[in-house]
Amino acid sequence: MEKSVTERYPEVLLETRGLTKYFGGLAAVSRLDMHVNRGEIVGIIGPNGAGKTTVFNLITGVLRPSGGKIIFDGEDITGKKPHLAAKIGIGRTFQAAYLFADFTVMENLVASFYLYPKFSFWEAALNTPGYRKKEEYISNQAMEILQLVGLDKVKDELAKNLPHGYQKVLGVARALAVKPKLLLLDEPIAGMTRDEIVFSLGVFEKIQSQGTTILLVEHNMEFMSLCDRVIVLNFGQKIAEGLPEEVRRDEDVIQAYFGSEHAA
Amino acid sequence: MKGIRNLTKPAGFAIFIILLFLIPLIIQKPYYIHIFIITMLYIIVVSSLRTIALSGQVSVAHAAFMGIGAYFSGVVSKELGFSPWLTIPLGGLAAMMVAILVGYPFTRVRAIYFSMVSLFGGIAIVALIRVAQKWTGAAGLAGIPPLDPINIPGLVNITFVGQKVPYYYFTLVLTIVCLLVLYRIEHSRVGMTWKAIAQSHFVASSVGINEAGFRVLALAVGCFFAGIAGASYAHYNLVLAPGTFSFLPSIFLVMYMLVGGRDKFAGPIIGTAILVLVLEFFRGLREYAPLILGAIMLLVVFLMPQGIAGLFDQIRAKYGEVRNRKVPGSVA
Amino acid sequence: MDPELLAQVGVNALMLSSIYILMALGFALMLSVMRVLNFAHAVIYMVGGYACYQLAIVYGLDQWLSLVLAALIMGAFGLFLERFCFRPFFGDVNRTIVMTLALIVILESAVNILVGTQVRALPAFASGVIRSGGVSVSVERVVTFIIAAVLLLALIFFIRKTRIGQQMLAVSQDSIGAVLQGINIYRVSAVATVIACALAAVAGSLMGAIVSLSPYMGDQMLVKAIEIVILAGIGSIGGVLGAGLILGTIDASLPLFISGSATDAIGLGIVITILLFRPQGLFGHEA
Numbered sequence: 001m002e003k004s005v006t007e008r009y010p011e012v013l014l015e016t017r018g019l020t021k022y023f024g025g026l027a028a029v030s031r032l033d034m035h036v037n038r039g040e041i042v043g044i045i046g047p048n049g050a051g052k053t054t055v056f057n058l059i060t061g062v063l064r065p066s067g068g069k070i071i072f073d074g075e076d077i078t079g080k081k082p083h084l085a086a087k088i089g090i091g092r093t094f095q096a097a098y099l100f101a102d103f104t105v106m107e108n109l110v111a112s113f114y115l116y117p118k119f120s121f122w123e124a125a126l127n128t129p130g131y132r133k134k135e136e137y138i139s140n141q142a143m144e145i146l147q148l149v150g151l152d153k154v155k156d157e158l159a160k161n162l163p164h165g166y167q168k169v170l171g172v173a174r175a176l177a178v179k180p181k182l183l184l185l186d187e188p189i190a191g192m193t194r195d196e197i198v199f200s201l202g203v204f205e206k207i208q209s210q211g212t213t214i215l216l217v218e219h220n221m222e223f224m225s226l227c228d229r230v231i232v233l234n235f236g237q238k239i240a241e242g243l244p245e246e247v248r249r250d251e252d253v254i255q256a257y258f259g260s261e262h263a264a
Numbered sequence: 265m266k267g268i269r270n271l272t273k274p275a276g277f278a279i280f281i282i283l284l285f286l287i288p289l290i291i292q293k294p295y296y297i298h299i300f301i302i303t304m305l306y307i308i309v310v311s312s313l314r315t316i317a318l319s320g321q322v323s324v325a326h327a328a329f330m331g332i333g334a335y336f337s338g339v340v341s342k343e344l345g346f347s348p349w350l351t352i353p354l355g356g357l358a359a360m361m362v363a364i365l366v367g368y369p370f371t372r373v374r375a376i377y378f379s380m381v382s383l384f385g386g387i388a389i390v391a392l393i394r395v396a397q398k399w400t401g402a403a404g405l406a407g408i409p410p411l412d413p414i415n416i417p418g419l420v421n422i423t424f425v426g427q428k429v430p431y432y433y434f435t436l437v438l439t440i441v442c443l444l445v446l447y448r449i450e451h452s453r454v455g456m457t458w459k460a461i462a463q464s465h466f467v468a469s470s471v472g473i474n475e476a477g478f479r480v481l482a483l484a485v486g487c488f489f490a491g492i493a494g495a496s497y498a499h500y501n502l503v504l505a506p507g508t509f510s511f512l513p514s515i516f517l518v519m520y521m522l523v524g525g526r527d528k529f530a531g532p533i534i535g536t537a538i539l540v541l542v543l544e545f546f547r548g549l550r551e552y553a554p555l556i557l558g559a560i561m562l563l564v565v566f567l568m569p570q571g572i573a574g575l576f577d578q579i580r581a582k583y584g585e586v587r588n589r590k591v592p593g594s595v596a
Numbered sequence: 597m598d599p600e601l602l603a604q605v606g607v608n609a610l611m612l613s614s615i616y617i618l619m620a621l622g623f624a625l626m627l628s629v630m631r632v633l634n635f636a637h638a639v640i641y642m643v644g645g646y647a648c649y650q651l652a653i654v655y656g657l658d659q660w661l662s663l664v665l666a667a668l669i670m671g672a673f674g675l676f677l678e679r680f681c682f683r684p685f686f687g688d689v690n691r692t693i694v695m696t697l698a699l700i701v702i703l704e705s706a707v708n709i710l711v712g713t714q715v716r717a718l719p720a721f722a723s724g725v726i727r728s729g730g731v732s733v734s735v736e737r738v739v740t741f742i743i744a745a746v747l748l749l750a751l752i753f754f755i756r757k758t759r760i761g762q763q764m765l766a767v768s769q770d771s772i773g774a775v776l777q778g779i780n781i782y783r784v785s786a787v788a789t790v791i792a793c794a795l796a797a798v799a800g801s802l803m804g805a806i807v808s809l810s811p812y813m814g815d816q817m818l819v820k821a822i823e824i825v826i827l828a829g830i831g832s833i834g835g836v837l838g839a840g841l842i843l844g845t846i847d848a849s850l851p852l853f854i855s856g857s858a859t860d861a862i863g864l865g866i867v868i869t870i871l872l873f874r875p876q877g878l879f880g881h882e883a
Contacts, residue, residue, distance in 0.1 A: 062466070082466075
């Protein structure tokens with residue numbers, strides 16, 4: 001008998017309770033209760049403007065919540081600054097494929113290995129042997145990640161010159177440099193070609209098999225097959241949750257997608 | 265042939281440095297030595313301004329930090345009798361402390377708004393210097409002690425009083441050291457992190473970089489060197505006027521950096537050297553000199569997007585374009 | 597408190613605030629609509645004053661007419677500025693800064709050469725004194741305030757009621773969104789620049805009559821304009837009024853008790869203190 005999702009992934013890694021965010025009078029996210037368990041791939045889907053990216057921004061501290069709590073690995077991280085989110089093990093990509101545009105692919109990765117190993121201003125300024133060893137270690141790790149995501153061949157290209165699909169993959173590679181426990185992917189396959197999508201799905205499965213938990217946002221319903229569980233948002237509120245097949249058949253979800261102008 | 269290619273750059277540098285050391289033997293006129301000294305001090309200041317700009321912060325207050333170093337060192341050495349050799353580094357530290365203090369709140373604003381509030385910060389610093397007349401003098405500070413003589417019995421005995429040439433060598437060595445340090449920091453992970461913040465503070469934060477902390481660090485490093493240069497200026501010029509460090513000089517410092525080219529380390533060096541040379545060359549025309557300066561600025565703005573230092577790259581890119589156009593229809 | 601003194605100070609405060617606001621508004625417009633720190637605004641102010649002088653004194657035109665013409669001339673110059681000096685470098689911060697600095701250098705020294713550093717003054721736009729309730733105030737200063745108030749109201753009307761005005765507002769709040777909505781950002785920028793230059797010209801001419809004209813008169817004004825814009829806050833155009841009034845009142849009243857430079861210092865001190873705790877200004881939003 002197949003194990004249920006909760007049996008396969010019993011431990012809660014990320015939890016939001018009553019998460020709310022107002023912009024002026026408009027509630028972008030409204031009393032959201034959700035959780036992601038260790039090892040899962042969870043997808044947040046919903047029409048455009050449903051508040052999905054806002055949830056990411058709230059979790060990573062780019063925005064301060066108007067109300068509610070965010071608990072990660074047992075710790076309350078509500079409102080913590082973005083660079084601290086990375087420190088505790090949350091990595092993220094950006095919908096618009098933000099990158100270090102003027103750096104090469106390799107430099108993008110190397111710059112992202114900021115947290116591990118730690119370095120001090122003086123050892124960098126004085127170029128100590130210990131510092132040089134750390135940089136070498138980082139170069140090797142960077143190459144490993146680039147090989148994992150298939151970007152090793154273009155490592156010396158400027159990031160801004162890459163095709164859009166590659167840029168998104170680079171974003172994922174960069175997020176992996178943080179050695180994340182939880183990886184937040186914001187519309188990771190939007191704008192990709194068929195082949196790029198197939199390749200990316202393979203990469204995400206590999207990442208999951210290495211023990212990283214993934215929470216992703218998409219508004220393309222086809223993508224749900226990858227996820228263990230799916231949460232559906234509309235107008236900032238959770239309207240459905242469960243296995244992908246269940247959600248696909250849910251009345252409210254169909255209404256949200258085909259009833260609105262942003263049908264998938 | 266690649267081996268020889270790798271040698272020409274350092275060899276070129278070495279020759280250039282040797283030439284600089286020989287200048288006082290070739291050029292005897294004290295006035296020209298003076299120009300060299302002032303230019304080198306400004307090269308330190310503009311280079312340190314560029315270091316701050318690596319993190320995406322264009323500070324329009326940099327002359328004020330030069331002034332902090334100058335006045336701190338000048339006043340402390342004059343009133344408390346400490347040796348300028350001691351107070352010059354202290355001047356650098358003083359400028360650095362102020363930068364850290366004022367830097368943190370200013371990390372809440374970015375880009376052009378940062379430049380605007382920095383302009384304002386510089387004005388405030390100079391106003392404070394003016395208000396502190398009791399120490400800084402009503403119309404300026406005079407009677408600053410020159411550098412103490414270097415006296416190693418049996419080896420060297422150099423006095424700085426009334427002599428320009430020893431000051432030239434002092435400034436030359438100081439400039440080389442400061443530039444080496446700035447270069448090294450820029451090419452380390454510190455510099456890489458600054459450049460990362462400048463390109464996307466979102467991405468930088470997402471990988472754990474503390475944007476505010478690094479921005480303050482950039483300010484601290486940049487203002488330290490501005491303070492050192494300012495203090496050195498104080499003990500060379502022996503007189504200080506607040507107007508030397510007000511907002512117009514700060515604006516001009518930014519201009520030297522941009523005209524020279526913000527993207528390359530050599531940019532500030534080239535920009536400062538050329539613009540100072542131009543001003544000197546046309547000094548005879550008095551009122552018309554600024555016009556020529558303005559004309560050059562327009563020239564650079566319209567024709568050289570990367571500044572003068574970027575000219576080589578610009579030409580190389582254009583030339584490459586022309587070469588590629590010769591093969592139509594081929595797949596790149 | 598002596599009512600006469602109070603009236604004088606009050607009128608001075610209004611007059612000073614008026615000129616400050618005219619200056620600062622133009623600067624703020626260009627900053628929020630075009631994201632340009634137009635250092636050259638100071639010289640536009642100065643050249644505007646000199647243009648008025650040239651028309652009124654050298655060519656003998658009616659002074660009021662000269663004022664209007666000066667505003668129109670500088671407005672036209674603003675058109676030229678936007679089209680040839682700012683538009684080519686839209687988005688390129690480095691080159692825009694060098695451009696504004698080049699403008700300062702060239703214009704200031706050009707005026708210096710043509711006119712010399714001799715201080716000149718425009719005759720008063722309106723002479724005489726108003727007496728009311730046992731108190732007398734200079735007509736000129738009141739008139740200055742009225743002119744500024746009228747222009748201000750016109751600007752508010754323009755922003756609120758015309759389409760271009762609304763577009764200017766949209767661009768200053770969200771330039772990318774505005775472009776996506778189909779707003780022609782170049783046209784909006786041109787309008788903003790023209791208004792800014794015209795207002796600066798009026799301010800320069802008025803100041804030239806009340807005080808005097810010199811090729812470097814813009815420098816101090818620029819500092820005031822920046823003080824006001826910073827105090828008002830990032831992206832806030834309305835806040836400029838409040839900030840301008842505050843600073844104008846300070847500069848008109850404090851010199852009675854303390855020296856001029858101390859007054860400057862206090863004005864600076866207030867703004868700095870606010871900056872340290874709230875760098876985005878009183879009414880601004882986070883950048």
